[in-house]
Amino acid sequence: MATLQEVSQCVLEGDLDNVKVLVQALIDEGTEPIVIINEGLIAGMNIVAPLFKSGEMFVPEVMESADTMNEGMKLVKPLIMDGDIPSKGKMIIGTVNGDLHDIGKNLLIMMVESRGYTVIDLGVDVKEEDFSAAIKKHNPDIVGMSSMLTTTMMKMESTIAQIKKDGLRDKIKIIIGGAPVTQEFANDIGADGYSMDASTAVELCDRMMSSPEELSA
Amino acid sequence: MATLQEVSQCVLEGDLDNVKVLVQALIDEGTEPIVIINEGLIAGMNIVAPLFKSGEMFVPEVMESADTMNEGMKLVKPLIMDGDIPSKGKMIIGTVNGDLHDIGKNLLIMMVESRGYTVIDLGVDVKEEDFSAAIKKHNPDIVGMSSMLTTTMMKMESTIAQIKKDGLRDKIKIIIGGAPVTQEFANDIGADGYSMDASTAVELCDRMMSSPEELSA
Amino acid sequence: MVKKFDQLAIKNLDDFVYGTCPNPVTTKSGMVIGGGIVYPEINFTLPGMDVDDETLPKAVGIYTDIIDGVLKRAAELYSPGVLVEFELLPEFTHFPKYGIEVNRVLLNGMKEAAEKYGLKSALRTTPNDLREFDRPPIMRSGQYWETMLELYEQCAKDGSDFFSIESTGGKEVHDDALVKADIRLAIFALGILGCNDMEFLWKHLVELAEANNCFAAGDSACGYANTAMVLAEKGFIPHVFAAVIRVTAVPRALVAFEQGAVGPSKDCAYEGPYIKAITGCPISMEGKSAAGAHLSPVGNISAALADTWSNESIQQVRLLSDMAPIVAIEQLSYDVRLMNAATKNGQQLMFRDLLVQSDSALDVQAYVLRPDVVLRISAELVKEQNHFLKTRLAAKLTVAELKKAIVEGKVKSDKRDMKWLDKMEKQIDSIPDDPDEFYSQMKSVLNMDKFIPSEYGL
Amino acid sequence: MVKKFDQLAIKNLDDFVYGTCPNPVTTKSGMVIGGGIVYPEINFTLPGMDVDDETLPKAVGIYTDIIDGVLKRAAELYSPGVLVEFELLPEFTHFPKYGIEVNRVLLNGMKEAAEKYGLKSALRTTPNDLREFDRPPIMRSGQYWETMLELYEQCAKDGSDFFSIESTGGKEVHDDALVKADIRLAIFALGILGCNDMEFLWKHLVELAEANNCFAAGDSACGYANTAMVLAEKGFIPHVFAAVIRVTAVPRALVAFEQGAVGPSKDCAYEGPYIKAITGCPISMEGKSAAGAHLSPVGNISAALADTWSNESIQQVRLLSDMAPIVAIEQLSYDVRLMNAATKNGQQLMFRDLLVQSDSALDVQAYVLRPDVVLRISAELVKEQNHFLKTRLAAKLTVAELKKAIVEGKVKSDKRDMKWLDKMEKQIDSIPDDPDEFYSQMKSVLNMDKFIPSEYGL
Numbered sequence A, B: 001m002a003t004l005q006e007v008s009q010c011v012l013e014g015d016l017d018n019v020k021v022l023v024q025a026l027i028d029e030g031t032e033p034i035v036i037i038n039e040g041l042i043a044g045m046n047i048v049a050p051l052f053k054s055g056e057m058f059v060p061e062v063m064e065s066a067d068t069m070n071e072g073m074k075l076v077k078p079l080i081m082d083g084d085i086p087s088k089g090k091m092i093i094g095t096v097n098g099d100l101h102d103i104g105k106n107l108l109i110m111m112v113e114s115r116g117y118t119v120i121d122l123g124v125d126v127k128e129e130d131f132s133a134a135i136k137k138h139n140p141d142i143v144g145m146s147s148m149l150t151t152t153m154m155k156m157e158s159t160i161a162q163i164k165k166d167g168l169r170d171k172i173k174i175i176i177g178g179a180p181v182t183q184e185f186a187n188d189i190g191a192d193g194y195s196m197d198a199s200t201a202v203e204l205c206d207r208m209m210s211s212p213e214e215l216s217a
Numbered sequence C, D: 001m002v003k004k005f006d007q008l009a010i011k012n013l014d015d016f017v018y019g020t021c022p023n024p025v026t027t028k029s030g031m032v033i034g035g036g037i038v039y040p041e042i043n044f045t046l047p048g049m050d051v052d053d054e055t056l057p058k059a060v061g062i063y064t065d066i067i068d069g070v071l072k073r074a075a076e077l078y079s080p081g082v083l084v085e086f087e088l089l090p091e092f093t094h095f096p097k098y099g100i101e102v103n104r105v106l107l108n109g110m111k112e113a114a115e116k117y118g119l120k121s122a123l124r125t126t127p128n129d130l131r132e133f134d135r136p137p138i139m140r141s142g143q144y145w146e147t148m149l150e151l152y153e154q155c156a157k158d159g160s161d162f163f164s165i166e167s168t169g170g171k172e173v174h175d176d177a178l179v180k181a182d183i184r185l186a187i188f189a190l191g192i193l194g195c196n197d198m199e200f201l202w203k204h205l206v207e208l209a210e211a212n213n214c215f216a217a218g219d220s221a222c223g224y225a226n227t228a229m230v231l232a233e234k235g236f237i238p239h240v241f242a243a244v245i246r247v248t249a250v251p252r253a254l255v256a257f258e259q260g261a262v263g264p265s266k267d268c269a270y271e272g273p274y275i276k277a278i279t280g281c282p283i284s285m286e287g288k289s290a291a292g293a294h295l296s297p298v299g300n301i302s303a304a305l306a307d308t309w310s311n312e313s314i315q316q317v318r319l320l321s322d323m324a325p326i327v328a329i330e331q332l333s334y335d336v337r338l339m340n341a342a343t344k345n346g347q348q349l350m351f352r353d354l355l356v357q358s359d360s361a362l363d364v365q366a367y368v369l370r371p372d373v374v375l376r377i378s379a380e381l382v383k384e385q386n387h388f389l390k391t392r393l394a395a396k397l398t399v400a401e402l403k404k405a406i407v408e409g410k411v412k413s414d415k416r417d418m419k420w421l422d423k424m425e426k427q428i429d430s431i432p433d434d435p436d437e438f439y440s441q442m443k444s445v446l447n448m449d450k451f452i453p454s455e456y457g458l
């Protein structure tokens, strides 16, 4: 007999083969799909996150855990209605105009996705207008911008200006990150949040989502 | 027979004893007092200034030159009318509220005075209101503020606010300096000029005085 | 035309030390890099600002202030000479007239400092590798490629001493290898894509340099191995993985020298010690005095074999004493003073060993920079001429070297390190000898949207 | 109760080296300063901001970030321990509750780092000398004086290890001496006003420290001799004048130890080497890795005798790698690693001599920090117990030492230096033996509005 705890353990260990067997067994035994998700698969990722933050797990291990969770999800998802799948929120993200650094952004996507957010990656060298267009198209809760250069960080400001000009600022929270960026700079240009690196980004997103009243700030 | 060039040389060399003899000789020979000042005494200081800037003269030597010039002035001044004595402008200066550093300020005063400005020293730890009061009292062309700490430099901003509040901002040019201060900070807080140290302060003052149209900026 | 390095240029540990190499390079001003003394190499960048036609004068003013301030302080500290690196921001390469203008400003500041203080200096011009602005990157033609060549040529004509670049061939694949800590993918990216691109790129840069009285100096695996180091410092990937990547990047860096580069290799290329052992060319290195640009576990040991000593990069921002680049040249100047004082006493080997000892047992990434380890691995690498196989060999030798060191207690290790080394060893051993066979194996895991095989001659 | 130093604590050049001293001090966490290894000493300050009731939480947050970041990085670099200095801005002393709160934040961060990483650390609390807020300064009573004592006492009760201060007795006169390069006036300010105030001040600080399980560590002639150094670096006053002031400040610094201070002396007190020779107490020093706080001509030599190695001060601003204080602890950590590696090999004297050689011939201010010069001058100073005469002697000996060094070509000198040394010599020789007679001579040149004689026991 499979247990939810075993599923969590599979996720923690990145055990891709076993997770399918276990999840299928739980389904066959009649466990509610939503329970398998929340108390098995996501519960596993909830163990992973603090271990990553404290340095006890590496990114590739977190990725394997996330893959494992997703493998389990594939079996459970068809059994429940779309609206029931827990999603913490939707995010679009890109590296700003003129900047090609994407590894930090990619890490952040990976971390945030593995914690239950839906993320749309706009890639690198994303022009101001393209951020606006993507907001219109995807209607996200959060917009993330990344920059690694002292010159391109100024594009975060012009992107926010563009978003304001297009009347979209109130609909979203904007978070920024990258080597030259600071909390103070985030305040200066009117971003809602700043994250030092991928390991703290999830908490920042959670904070953004939990205080929607600040959206109008 | 004494020459104007010998007077200049005395000033350059800080030769306190000889300057009196030479200036008196020129007066006795009937040289115009204003010529003795401009082409003898001040001409000497005009040699000193670039030598100081290029590192060929030390501050104590510049001070001796200035003392020598003043010694000569003492003899000539009674002979001409007050309005004819060349003054490049009037400046008040102080170290801001909460800050006790005065050596940089004192050096600046010495340099600026020796170049023909009238300077009123407000001392250290000068409160915002006291800058305003001094402007009303002395009616200067230039107000100088100094700060050596990252915290007290913010008092420059509040001092400018006070001066504005008291309706005095348009009457003066404001220059700032001190270790943590930058041109950018000067721009941010709306100062008219910034000087890295005492050796460049005279040029800055000259620039301030030569463009009075900017006073309304 | 292509040089073949089939034996070590430096065979003896006692000949392997900072400041000296078999093939020194003499700059236009007469600095002999690798000829006995270590020179400071200063780098700098703009503070947070936009760069466009409107702000260019401001940017030019900032670069003028930087070069004047830095060279004045270097002269005050009796520096024997200064290597200046102008590492272009993307905007300055995109619009070559921007980059050319700033390059001239720097050359002019250097000329003035020579006149005023008698200070020797030389300029390394390092454009941005624009080619990855296309996604997937277009490596061998097109506007970006043409623009880069145009910039190099004019800067050389204007008087630059050295060409460098942090080229990015294969980086689009290597990024994935890093976050997955996947050594097979890394070997494909560095040993096939990276080496192929380096062959193409450096053939052109060497020709251009030679035609314009300039030296082709060398490349850096910055976007590969230094990204690995930074990720490891953050605890994102294992330190042993970053250490293995460092050495795995060596054959790629070597390609520039096979094509005719002469050094000094680029500051952030910690591949340098291997390059110096194999080619005998001078190298630039950076460590503790580059901490304003990146933290590292190799702050001292990185100086052990350096011929120029760099701060990597610092913004023009105000610190309590003065502007940050002036602070940087002061720190570099004192560092090289100490190294050169030891040389003057004939104590350079002893000082080298102190630099090595102080770091090498504390981190595997420092361990792979030990001069003896470098010579041992390099001696094997020169026996293999195929770039791909040399890259695989570098990875294999490093894994073996680290396993041995950990077992023998010669270097601090994390309890998870041995597991990762075993995993890498297994992956490396699974790589076939035939590059074509490897490529077809890799096709199943490669994201073929990310790169264009023909841009790498595949 | 007052200690008398009438012979050298360190008589032999071979016993005079960084990391070790006859009278080491053990911190609450078990760091033994002067017991064999050099520790990094980290300092930091706020970025440009107002400090008031409203912004205090922000300031406290910044200090929390600094201490957490710095100690984390120190642990990652396997630092043997960290001395933290909290040098208070005037606002934090003026309103002791501010200073006390931040002091607690730091102690708390240190406690957490001990638990998390096993990292040892200790805290030096250095309030601002408020007394000069009165002009002329009130040195021995009043609100400012009371406030300082209140702050010290509470910080000691909360757990600080060390008391320090950059006290300012006589500075109101010494400022004038500096810009006039007037050695007579300087000797009056340091040897009479300064020493008298030190006697009063440190008697109280030692009592307060001893009553509260804390060490009185030492003072700095920062506002005197370091101001001289900065003015000399700017070319405002002669380097030889600054060098003479450095040693002339030694008797003043010594008064704290006569009163019972035990070290480590303060980082910016380059008087330290003399203090170490005379008292055998550990000293803190700073050099190239403090370049963010001030440039100097003593970047390496200042480390030759250091027991803790400091960055002096840096704002919490962002550099490309990380926050500036984290960059500073990284640089300090690598510096001390290298020094301690040499000690481990038994090569500490050789390494000391490299530090010395690399700077000492290039600037007179470096020359007076040479260990042999320090021992030679100190050996004469201990023969004289009168503070004023000792101060005059220090100036006289330094002038003689420098004249000899310049004549023998042992140190670079400016063509104007000999003239200035002659001038100083003449001035020093004109000073009478009797302090009262000197005081009455000085009255004619002193600006008596600037100081209150009775505040100095005159």
Ligand SMILES: [Zn+2]
Pocket: C166, C220, C222, C223, C226, C268
């Ligand atoms: Zn790089």
Ligand SMILES: [Zn+2]
Pocket: C043, C087, C267, C268, C312, C313
């Ligand atoms: Zn670089």
Ligand SMILES: [Zn+2]
Pocket: D166, D220, D222, D226, D268
């Ligand atoms: Zn100080």
